[in-house]
Amino acid sequence: MYLFLLLILSLSIFQTSCQKQPSVSAAALPSAKKAVAPMGSSTNNADLEKKKLLAAAKAPVKPGLAQDFFWAEFYFYERRFIEAAQIFSAILDQDDKYPNARNLLARCFYFLGNPDRSHAELDFVLSHPSKNAEELLDALFLMGAIALESPTSSTKMLQKGIGAWETYLKIAPKNNLRSKVEPGLKELHERLKANKNNSVALTAKPASHQTRFQKLSSNAKDFEKRKAQGLDAFDTEDLLLAEKKLKEALALDSTDVEIATVLGRILIKTNRFSEALLKFQNITKKYPKYSPGWHYQGMAYMMNANPQKAVESWKRVIHLDPQYAAQFKLQDRIAVATSMIQ
Secondary structure, three states: OHHHHHHHHHHHHHOOOOOOOOOOOHHHOOOOOOOOOOOOOOOOHHHHHHHHHHHHOOOOOOOOHHHHHHHHHHHHHOOOHHHHHHHHHHHHHHOOOOOOHHHHHHHHHHHOOOHHHHHHHHHHHHHOOOOOHHHHHHHHHHHHHHHHHOOOOOHHHHHHHHHHHHHHHHHOOOOOOHHHHHHHHHHHHHHHHHHHHHHHHHHOOOOOOOOHHHHOOOOOOHHHHHHHHHHHHHHOOOHHHHHHHHHHHHHHOOOOHHHHHHHHHHHHHOOOHHHHHHHHHHHHHHOOOOHHHHHHHHHHHHHOOOHHHHHHHHHHHHHHOHHHHHHOOHHHHHHHHHHHOO
């Protein structure tokens, strides 16, 4: 609904001002071979300090949000996404609608491998319409890119991605990214149709669409009940209930690696990155051949400003299970993290 309202609001604003290409696209990932990466080249600390000295001459002199944004944007274009995200977050704590800050924060999380957080930031942008044409176009574009790039996009995320890109094309019909958006939009429709077909197939079998908890037998153990309730809650993004039930289940069986992994993912989703890292370090130590443990440990390392360790974790996944690594596009994540290594 908000995309429809946004379209009505935006058509009059954008007709003459929206022909500039958005600064970030799925094709602009650092690993893309033909696209020009928008973040510039990565730099080590010594070179970064030299660039900072040159940039300082252009920075706003007066301390405040404008100066903070200047340096956050500087870090962003140097692919220092963690430093940039920290500053953008601080800016938004003071002004939750500061121009372009939330869009760029969403991009930071996107490149750091946290599409859920990126999606949440874009939801805020699109539900609080701005008069800035480029800001709204960028948010629409990235919303579609997230849905397209994520191998585990839900039906809801696919629908939002389709709505965003359809709106994007209506607002900016002559934009030079049309050649990328149109085939991407077609793929999103195909994936949504496949999702719906799967749902229809499931509903044809009365028991198959039930939740984990509903599928349990009448004599299921207390551990099984709590685990099923926790995983069901996680699937519906009820993270408080999920964490409660899964902790209860883990207290009954501390060896269940699936529960431990989902609890770690909850920590990442709720920005408790240090706790998440400790959780996954423990998992990978106890279960060194469990690919999801290494996968999400890599994400935790990224959120804890350690791209080198993230790369090591993701390379372990590729070694253990190449198919799993390909499904989650870990080579792309490795490329981004490698560009950030000091």
